[in-house]
Amino acid sequence: MITRLKNEIAIVKERDPAIHSAAEVFLYPSFKAMINYRIAHRLYEKKHYFLARFISQRSARKTGIEIHPGAKIGKGFFIDHGTGVVIGETTEIGDNVTLYQGVTLGGTGKESGKRHPTVCDNVMISAGAKVLGSFTIGEGSKIGAGSVVLEEVPPHSTVVGVPGHVVKREDVSMPRETLDQTDLPDPVQEDITMLKRENTELTDRLLTLEEEIRHLKKQLEKKED
Numbered sequence: 001m002i003t004r005l006k007n008e009i010a011i012v013k014e015r016d017p018a019i020h021s022a023a024e025v026f027l028y029p030s031f032k033a034m035i036n037y038r039i040a041h042r043l044y045e046k047k048h049y050f051l052a053r054f055i056s057q058r059s060a061r062k063t064g065i066e067i068h069p070g071a072k073i074g075k076g077f078f079i080d081h082g083t084g085v086v087i088g089e090t091t092e093i094g095d096n097v098t099l100y101q102g103v104t105l106g107g108t109g110k111e112s113g114k115r116h117p118t119v120c121d122n123v124m125i126s127a128g129a130k131v132l133g134s135f136t137i138g139e140g141s142k143i144g145a146g147s148v149v150l151e152e153v154p155p156h157s158t159v160v161g162v163p164g165h166v167v168k169r170e171d172v173s174m175p176r177e178t179l180d181q182t183d184l185p186d187p188v189q190e191d192i193t194m195l196k197r198e199n200t201e202l203t204d205r206l207l208t209l210e211e212e213i214r215h216l217k218k219q220l221e222k223k224e225d
């Protein structure tokens with residue numbers, strides 16, 4: 001237990017630049033939520049479901065961080081600020097993951113069984129992001145503030161927006177979507193325009209040939225006279 005406490009203190013000190021002393025750690029909602037979660041999760045694993053939920057719900061009221069005791073969370077987990085964080089029952093979180101306030105790791109309401117995301121090692125999920133569904137957020141990825149992520153994220157990607165889309169992978173920006181949705185190309189109209197142009201060229205050529213034939217005929221008539 002002492003080792004666990006020391007570890008949790010070390011994580012907060014390492015991850016939050018605003019901290020000045022180890023004692024401040026005890027004021028952090030994230031610290032309290034994690035201690036409560038570790039106890040509740042043990043009880044949950046031993047099938048003491050009511051007691052586990054009792055501890056987690058009490059912790060949610062006190063800290064604003066609601067972690068279902070069934071969620072699996074690795075080492076080095078840190079929630080900055082904390083208010084409004086919700087982590088669902090079948091969520092799996094790897095090592096050294098950071099969440100900010102307002103993050104939901106939830107379900108869409110359309111799945112049963114495994115309904116919540118799997119978050120791999122070293123992922124950062126920014127303030128207010130919602131990650132909904134049973135897909136995986138790949139190792140080392142970043143989810144931008146306010147994003148709503150609804151599908152798998154490859155490792156080492158940055159995802160932003162609603163719905164979330166990958167804007168960077170392996171630190172390289174992804175090409176922008178430049179398709180003009182208003183003035184979409186019309187292939188039929190393009191073909192008609194090309195045929196019209198060819199028709200005009202052929203007509204011009206025909207007129208020139210007719211003119212040349214008329215001219216040759218006149219010359220022949222003159223020679224015969």
Ligand SMILES: CC(C)(COP(=O)(O)OP(=O)(O)OC[C@H]1O[C@@H](n2cnc3c(N)ncnc32)[C@H](O)[C@@H]1OP(=O)(O)O)[C@@H](O)C(=O)NCCC(=O)NCCS
Nearest residue numbers: 100125126127142143144145146147158160161167168173
């Ligand atoms: C996503 C984030 C982590 C940056 O990741 P990154 O890999 O360094 O990405 P970049 O800053 O290079 O941004 C990549 C692109 O996404 C855009 N972008 C970044 N964050 C965004 C967001 N939350 N929403 C929409 N677009 C965003 C950038 O403008 C940039 O667009 P551009 O290529 O057109 O210039 C960061 O922008 C973010 O959201 N941080 C929030 C952290 C937080 O929650 N802080 C709260 C503290 S209390």
